[in-house]
Amino acid sequence: MSVLVEMLALPGRSFLNFLSYLGQLGRLVADLAHSIFRGRLRILQMAEQIVGIGYGSQAVVVVTGAFTGAVFTAQSYFKFKDFGIETTIGGIVSVSLCRELAPVLAGLMVTGRVGAAMAAEIGTMKVNEEIDALRVMGVHPVDYLVQPRFFAMMISMPLLIAESIVFGLAASALVSSLAFHIPFTWFWTHVVDHTNHTDLIFGMTKGFFFGILIVLISCHQGLTAANGAVGVGLGTTRAVVFSSLALLVVNFFLTMLLNYFFPLGTAL
Template sequence: MGELLRFSGRSFLDILEYLGRLTAFCRQILDAIIHGRFFPRLLFRQIVTIGYGSQTVVVVTGAFTGAVFAAQSYFKFKDFGVESSVGALVSVAMCRELAPVLTGLMVTGRVGASMAAEIGTMKVSEQIDALRAMAIHPVDYLVIPRLGAIMISMPLLIAESIAFGILAGYAVTVIGFGVPRAWYVHHLLYHTELEDIVIGMTKGFVFGLLIVIISCYQGLAATNGAVGVGRGTTISVVHSSLAILICNFFLTFFLNSLFPLGSQ
């Protein structure tokens, strides 16, 4: 019993300590935004890597999620004779939940891991020290361009995911199952508000911040050679994914209080 308490106490303290270190890192980022040097070329390069490069994975994820969700909803909705509402359900679910969360998780795996590994390798091979020795702050050079790029890219990736999810849902329901197109589109447009899209893009924006902050932190904190880089990369993916899922819960309630669902 004592051992269990000690273990949970230590875990709790570890989490607090980790959050403290992340907060200190956020302060460094803020300092870099205010006092640091801006590297526009690196920002554009990161937009290409993070935003442009993630499109395939995001589109495929969004489309198949939309398609599966539409199919499952259709199977049940058919029993109640409301299969024409599938479009509305898919659209709202994609906007508010599925697109931001799944895109966030996919970008974590694709981009977050690569950031942690790349920056971590630079750290353990003294490349970060070389930057510092040349009077370049590593946060200015490595973190801020990635942060800017993901802030721009994530909302757009979410929008893309939503669009392809809805299209795939349409294809499955209207073309595949023969639900009347006019009813399907009418329900979809009637129930989807601009706020739903705003919610999705806002969530994506926040998830993007979480991915960059956690992954870059793990990269910059890497020690102990290849083992350390590997460990940092794993931690960055696990922590980013957990942070996205936990943050999504609170963000859902917060954003729903701003844009309530079902009030129209």
């Protein structure tokens, strides 16, 4: 009987935990809004975070973009050549990179690099009582820790996505011309014919929202870390897993929503 009750209670408890988690995230958003609109902007810390998050993540997103572009080019070529339309690869690769591949894959990579670092750094500060030290010195942890990271991610992520797209296209051009002997002119003509600047805006807009998602989830995990090193490890793992899952789910809804504003194949 008790096992049956436990089995029935489990989904309910999980749902309540999920609601509680959403409530905590909502509270963090409210604190952040207060910090942004009624507190002072911390430009210096924001600049430091842009260097750490944006500048420091370039290698990761460049490699991700380049090899995604390269492998997508190769796979497309293997199938497209059966139909004799391999010269159109540039079009499909650029649109896919702009709208889905670069934002999602670079977003996931940044989640792993930046989200984990945020959760670990803030979590370590939490268990070492450094967060409480901020509070006793009259500094709200959200003002000092979350606000600069929030702005840094909002600024960095769209640019990182754009960089990822550029290197993805460059790699695609290289692979198609060097490995598959498709003249660059044909490749580029199809890129220009099928890609609009709205596709780039589409990807960068996704990056903007992914940045917000990653920073909120990761900072929340850091700020709520407990139980020493184990708690920091758990918080870091959760930050990456929750951010990655949320990114994939939100990506679908963003695709549906943004396609309404920037339909495929149209310019502004």
